[in-house]
Amino acid sequence: MHFDWPYFWQQLFHPGDAFLLGLWLTILVSVSGQAIGLAIGLPVALARLSRSPILAWAARGYILVMRGTPLLVQIVFIYTGLAAADLVRFHDWHAGPFSLAGNVQAGILALGLNEGAYMAEIFRAGITAVDRGQTEAAKALGMPPMMVLRRIVLPQALRIVLLPIGNQFNIMLKNSTLVSIIGVSEMLLVTETINSATFRTFELYSALGLYFLALTSIWTLLLRWIERRMDAGRDHPGAARAEGAAGVDPVLSEVSP
Amino acid sequence: MHFDWPYFWQQLFHPGDAFLLGLWLTILVSVSGQAIGLAIGLPVALARLSRSPILAWAARGYILVMRGTPLLVQIVFIYTGLAAADLVRFHDWHAGPFSLAGNVQAGILALGLNEGAYMAEIFRAGITAVDRGQTEAAKALGMPPMMVLRRIVLPQALRIVLLPIGNQFNIMLKNSTLVSIIGVSEMLLVTETINSATFRTFELYSALGLYFLALTSIWTLLLRWIERRMDAGRDHPGAARAEGAAGVDPVLSEVSP
Amino acid sequence: MTRGMTDVVIAAEGVEKWFGPRKILDGIDLSVRRGEVVVLIGSSGSGKTTLLRCIDHLETIEAGRIEVNGQPIGYRARGHRWVEDRETAIARRRRDVGMVFQRFNLFAHMNVLDNITIAPIRVRGVPRVEAEFEARALLARVGLPEKEAVFPASLSGGQQQRVAIARALAMHPAVMLFDEPTSALDPEMVGEVLAVMRGLAADGMTMVVVTHEMGFARQVAHRVVVLDAGRIVESGPPDQVFGAPRHPRTRALLGAVLH
């Protein structure tokens, strides 16, 4: 085996600007995708739980399709398929010094739409896990449904879903590599490009793996810290959490790359 | 919007041989990857739970790396990276009428190694969920540790992990698209190839999505049926399951594409 | 003392409640006057909880009608038919009814003061200072003046239940419904909650109380109502119901409870 240590160290500790740009894109795409996923997830969860059969079925359908098909297929479909059918076209978007290429937009949208389905299920589980007694007490006090949701159920559900959502973001970080297929120069595509000039696949991909390991580990530590902070804000950390939360094993809840 | 219905129906109901071969490869790669994952998962889970710190740390490390880095990176690393470092080369493998191309082997191995980490965590959760009283009663009867594991703990853990493992296979089906990057002509790569000649992206990817939706839905129904069958074999379905299982929300347990 | 119709706080007529194929309430007629304390007893599954929930429209009813303060709750007339009201209208009607649950149901993410003030502020639109001023008075009344900044999880069951009573009172309801308010409590804490309820009764609060505390019923109730299989089988002053029960179910029930 040949392992080019100097090259490896170079790539690990002094990567070129292109790679750093890739790192930035990985983070940008992941965070934006997650934000869209969160924004979609809550209304879809509410639709799924709503008494209107149309809303509930629409939400079910969305979740089924998003979770039943591969993300890679969704990415290509959204970027190229929709445009091919003349439905949506992604044009570069400029605002002063900032600009967002069309394929980056499409990648973020695809990741976000996919994530939305998983978020919806997490939110649904969280809302369902809030003790029914809480809702009933709120209703009995004369609160209208939206107020019950906003003031009583959601604040408690949010605590429950924090951990699963946090775990899901690790998956998002890893999934962001898939947008390389539509030419978004995130870390993987940059690495591939560098590789096409240097052919140091082993060293380059080792370094890339370490970068991802660092990202996911940092996030995991951050998540634990956030969790502890939130618990510390309560008198009784254990009791303050609805029981439902205990069912969400942090290990099982993250089950896939 | 232009939608070429005849072309879509054709692709959906009378796909060419290449596509059917892709379907077969998708299934082959998924099932084999899952089998490897299962074979790896159990020993790794046992190592992770073992009292030997070396084994436990090795298992932890394996799980951390596999879950902390993107599958796409792992696939390229295993197929191209290992070969580049002169470590492993995948050569076609022939046995009579059967043959398995090198990249298919690498794809299966990568999926399997990745899956192994997730399987290990599921097995670990399952084993931990088996009531400690069961182990103690078995020890008190004079059973040596391996017998306790084999005759008492594992049979009960297997019932607990059935559902999470089943859900995980859906993820595996979807993840199998990622091996297209190393040239395994599964459904996605075949579709891309067809598309590069016909440019009917929307129709082709719609059909591809429906194929995957069918695969994952069929598997989900099958899984429910298996579960019901297993429960029917017991006197008291509910009680026969260790409580730990209740914590594994089937929804939350599948959280990613 | 004669009371006019306006003094009827709860008027239920021919109330039927079905859960699927099972009739749980079977023609309930009950009227509760202002200032009256009614204790509801009955064996497990006889429909006591369901009746209270129907009065607050936490359950729909399939037949009959229920009026609180002279107005129907949960339903409105549309031509000759009664249809379920809009949720916001139901919510408004529910303010007249205070409900205390067996399992307290304090809002877990809020401290005691917020638990008590949220409904006055958000539902009744009371200014915060005013709501907090009143909440502190209520906390003093239930004997917990020093607990306002504490979260429910760090209170004992008895303390939680007293906060729950204060929370319901903060909405100035016309009637308070109690569903076995002490049965989830350790024995040491039952007394403190019953004491608060005694105080309420003494202040003239209209109350419907489901309880197994026969001592409380004997001392505080103006009327004891016995429910069996969704029907009212006996109703009268505590001395009469406990002293000379007429219905065989009442006798069996009292035998079991007083044991």
Add this chain to the structure above:
Amino acid sequence: MTRGMTDVVIAAEGVEKWFGPRKILDGIDLSVRRGEVVVLIGSSGSGKTTLLRCIDHLETIEAGRIEVNGQPIGYRARGHRWVEDRETAIARRRRDVGMVFQRFNLFAHMNVLDNITIAPIRVRGVPRVEAEFEARALLARVGLPEKEAVFPASLSGGQQQRVAIARALAMHPAVMLFDEPTSALDPEMVGEVLAVMRGLAADGMTMVVVTHEMGFARQVAHRVVVLDAGRIVESGPPDQVFGAPRHPRTRALLGAVLH
């Protein structure tokens, strides 16, 4: 009647057990002769369960030694030091001890017959027919001849505990340890389990029983041993211990239990 040393089934000397910084057993000396029934009592947390578990080496001990049938359990001499035995060797020694748990711990994935036969077949190497024959005899003895094909989940608690006793007996242990075998049972089922245990005692089985059933202790025990904070504070025939307790802790304890 004098008994020789060979008649000592359990011999514990100066046993100490620590959980982290806490000493849970503090110099236990206990010897149990063949055929003897010892009842162990003591307040919650006094170490009763821990002592039983140490005898079966389900817990390690930090000082002292425990012998069963004249041989140490869980440890072997290496030069002048005692080291923990290999797991398989411990497993072999455990066959001499039958253990019945508070929560039964029947194997949930096996029917009753398999629960009883698995250890004889797999551990003792008894042929299946023979093991099943004996299992049926044991089931008859515990009064459940017709339940062999049933799974534990469909048995009542009392039935499960009786199967658990049969399962332990199938290994022909030299001594049976019972850890509060009836305290997880509904009152109706306590009697059936105690009856089986009485039968065992009458047949001359050596038994160490942790229980709060003082009636059983009085009638069946040859000796009552009182544990307090990890020490044996009193030991003697039931009449003496119950009738004229010498130690203040015993008196307090009996006061609480007999109440």
Add this chain to the structure above:
Amino acid sequence: LPAHIDRTKTIRYCSAVNLPPMEFMNAQTQPVGVDVDLGDALAHRLGLKPVWVNMPFAGLIPALLADHCDAIISQLFIKDSRLKVIDEIPYMYSHEAVLMKAGAPKVATLEGLSGRKVATVTGTTATILLQKANTALQAAHKPLIDIVMFPENTQALQQVQFGQVAAYGVAYETARYYSHLDPSQFELGGPPYFKIATGVGLRKDEATLNTALRGALAAMMKDGTYQHIFTKWNLQIDMLKP
């Protein structure tokens, strides 16, 4: 010029920036190569800023049709099947070849690869030529070529390097580039065997742009810019005869 190009003053080229010497990334991950020089020159001549959008080869035409770029410059061969969906402006010739590991036995024709494993990039003409060869082989009852498709060039190339495939079917220009770059590793597996005109891909509804680009190209040929680029990359054999 079309309105949207005129407004933004940029022209977007779709390209699989992975095929040296036509288009590839330099150490600073800037696109360079024959096509890039040409594309940049065309853009400057029209007063536009070039933007290179990188993507897998198979995705180029779908992306152009999806309006993700204004033109394809990516050594796109001019073929009837493509002309049905897009327009192409010819600007050079290309050839096909096979790349092999240094020292491997050479083949005169594709049929000579019978029974061996050959890598290609998805959607390229090499794939189709290999499939055609297979049809011939089948008719002759000879073992077929085992074609393995990769989404991009590097993956395919490395398979040759590692000996996981016998040959790599790719444009002659690329094959020659690698065999010159590292003769100890790579060698041309045979003579160039297929000559085809190569063009800039455009959507059919972009007539204005078509005219503008043709004009710019002609001007470049006239003033020698065109010849200068091909000489720089030592690919004079691929130049269009003016």
